[in-house]
Amino acid sequence: MNQLTDYQIVNKYSELFERMKDTPQDPVHHQEGNVYVHTEMVLNALLALPEFEQCSDFEKEVLIYTALFHDVCKPDTIEISAEGRISNPRHAAKGANLVRQILDKEKFDFEMISKVFYMVYYHGYPLRFFDKEQPLKSAIKLSLLANNHLLYIFAKADLLGRICEDSEKLMYDLDCFKEFCLENGIYNAPKQFHSDFDRFYYFNQDDSFPDTQIFHQFDFEIFMMVGIPASGKDTYIKKNFAHLPIISLDQLRQEMKVKPTDNQGAVIQAAKEKSKEFCRRKQSFVWNATNITKNMRSTLVGLWLPYNPKINMVFTYKNIDKTLKDNEEREQENKIPNSKIVDLFAKLEFPDLTECHVLKKPPQN
Secondary structure: OOOHHHOHHHHHOHHHHHHHHHOEOOOOOOOOOEHHHHHHHHHHHHHHOHHHHOOOHHHHHHHHHHHHHOOOOHHHHOEEOOOOOEEOOOHHHHHHHHHHHHHHHOOOOHHHHHHHHHHHHOOOHHHHHHHOOOHHHHHHHHHHHOOHHHHHHHHHHHHHOOOOOOHHHHHHHHHHHHHHHHHOOOOOOOOOOOOHHHHHHHHHOOOOOOOOOOOOOOOEEEEEEEOOOOOOHHHHHHHHOOOOOEEEHHHHHHHHOOOOOOOOHHHHHHHHHHHHHHHHOOOOEEEEOOOOOHHHHHHHHHHHHHHOEEEEEEEOOOOHHHHHHHHHOOOHHHOOOHHHHHHHHHHOOOOOOOOOOEEEOOOOO
């Protein structure tokens, strides 16, 4: 039997795993005991699956790290009802964010980090497939962000790695999830839309269907930079967008004499007004700011969409240690406290294809 301590990363972050031993599980759905026992059972179930053996080396590594970290934040999110039932709301989202930072600290490349992030984030979805209000849209989204085949394999291991009275029903639900994805052509491949516009429209309008083909022409383009400070946004702009006007929050801060640590409300409002001027003229432009959260990005996209632009998101990403080093080498007026960069890195939410027409992701190593 494999043990969690067989893995170097578990020993290196032992405090995260030791606390699992003191975190009980729900007495109905997890009769196997604490979170540590469950995690070890899931790992062994995964390694024994024939489907796991058929995976590529990269996929196996993704699945193993998903198994190790899928419940890592249950100790942080435990809630016990008066009846003794245990739940862990948002433990998957918190765990995904934590493992993202750990794998970055361990110098994993972006492809591995992002795959494990989305697998941990959505690991419980296949077992709750029938609870979703729009199961097809959810499954299509997962085909773009993660991989429904890998999610199925992990969910099977997650189910086999627990003791519960409804395991037979859950296995039936899981097989239905697999068949549903196969029928819709999204089991082991991302959904193919007719165009970037059709994909964006499908995820952002309630009256759309995945195979609808809408003939659409954009009036101009907006290039939204996404990335923490010192991640390479300015360098990318110089190489690729020298011909376009740039709305830079850093530049506006200098002009308005606002420090990066001051309240940014006036700077952001001025930038938004400037962007609307370009939109009214149908003038393509670059929006240069961090835009690290989905809420930030969606607010801006909502502001611009009525003008019929093509929304491009350009995601710059580098290892946090390299980012902090590059920040130290910046000119003094452009330097940001490292503590602020670390804080922003902790809050970073990856942009994805449901948010924009075109997404430029970091290159694979």
